[in-house]
Amino acid sequence: MQLDSLLIVLSLGLLLIVTHFIYRQFRLGHFSSEYKKTLFILKRYPLVKKAFSNSLHTPLFYPIKELEHTWTLEASHPLKTICTEMTPQGLAVSDDLVFLSAYCHGRQHYSVLYIFDKQQANLINTIPLPGRPHVGGLAFNKNKQELWVTITGKKHGRAAAISLSDILTFPEKATFPIAYTKIYTFPGISQASYISKWSDFLLAGTFERSKTGTLGLFPLNDETNNIPRFVSFLKKAQGVAIYKDHYCLVSQSFGPRSSKVFIFSKEQLLQGNLQENKALKVIKFPPYLEQITVDDNFLYVVFESGASAYQKKTSPINNILVLSIPQLLEK
Numbered sequence: 543m544q545l546d547s548l549l550i551v552l553s554l555g556l557l558l559i560v561t562h563f564i565y566r567q568f569r570l571g572h573f574s575s576e577y578k579k580t581l582f583i584l585k586r587y588p589l590v591k592k593a594f595s596n597s598l599h600t601p602l603f604y605p606i607k608e609l610e611h612t613w614t615l616e617a618s619h620p621l622k623t624i625c626t627e628m629t630p631q632g633l634a635v636s637d638d639l640v641f642l643s644a645y646c647h648g649r650q651h652y653s654v655l656y657i658f659d660k661q662q663a664n665l666i667n668t669i670p671l672p673g674r675p676h677v678g679g680l681a682f683n684k685n686k687q688e689l690w691v692t693i694t695g696k697k698h699g700r701a702a703a704i705s706l707s708d709i710l711t712f713p714e715k716a717t718f719p720i721a722y723t724k725i726y727t728f729p730g731i732s733q734a735s736y737i738s739k740w741s742d743f744l745l746a747g748t749f750e751r752s753k754t755g756t757l758g759l760f761p762l763n764d765e766t767n768n769i770p771r772f773v774s775f776l777k778k779a780q781g782v783a784i785y786k787d788h789y790c791l792v793s794q795s796f797g798p799r800s801s802k803v804f805i806f807s808k809e810q811l812l813q814g815n816l817q818e819n820k821a822l823k824v825i826k827f828p829p830y831l832e833q834i835t836v837d838d839n840f841l842y843v844v845f846e847s848g849a850s851a852y853q854k855k856t857s858p859i860n861n862i863l864v865l866s867i868p869q870l871l872e873k
Contacts, residue, residue, distance in 0.1 A: 642656040
């Protein structure tokens with residue numbers, strides 16, 4: 543009798559373990575066609591595939607289904623319409639949300655922000671931004687609860703802030719763009735192609751196809767020395783992110799060739815001159831990699847290959863992927 547009871551307990555325990563495993567695999571997205579499709583694309587990039595499949599982040603990816611059917615405003619007159627050419631660019635993360643910026647490839651519509659629920663991966667809202675900026679970079683300031691987005695500047699790069707409260711209360715399918723609360727000008731940066739937040743600084747950099755770029759460290763805190771620092775930066779840079787206050791990660795991409803993520807130390811960054819051949823590690827990624835952003839031990843990445851303008855040039859990735867940084871750093 544005791545043996546029968548023990549077998550029942552063990553069987554129930556095993557059933558609970560298996561059920562939990564299956565549920566977790568489902569929550570991670572391992573049973574979805576998108577997950578399998580992404581793994582197939584990543585076969586050529588084994589380290590990225592490993593960091594993705596072993597990420598254990600819930601969820602593993604955020605589907606971007608709206609690029610060819612986005613409600614926004616027409617550029618010629620602010621009326622609601624559907625854009626079929628949205629191109630993803632900037633990426634940022636808060637405690638509860640994932641933010642993605644995109645611009646109209648045909649320049650006929652206002653740029654937008656896609657707002658995703660961080661835990662459920664569903665799209666909460668699509669918010670029109672003022673005008674048609676390229677919106678190449680996003681950065682979330684947790685201290686101020688505001689989102690920074692790169693905007694067009696005439697002589698210097700610029701970024702604008704949007705309060706989180708305005709984002710959360712913005713109406714769906716509004717006939718007007720969201721308002722900026724402040725503007726930051728980056729002297730010494732001709733155009734802010736991407737941004738990131740690190741400590742009390744906004745990092746803003748230029749995209750240069752054939753020559754060395756420039757990255758500026760601009761203080762956000764009034765108590766910080768207001769003189770920005772500048773770094774000689776990689777050409778074709780698309781994004782920068784700081785991990786654990788120790789590593790500097792840089793995404794590099796242009797055209798249908800494989801992208802790259804360069805890993806440098808924080809000390810190399812502060813020395814003021816990052817060079818490709820001095821990187822601690824270089825990781826190949828699929829083409830058309832855009833901004834990267836760090837949250838805890840995870841690297842969020844987005845590709846513009848999901849946009850209609852690039853889908854036929856490579857195998858498109860229509861998802862924001864979440865990778866394990868410790869897996870990427872393994873030797």
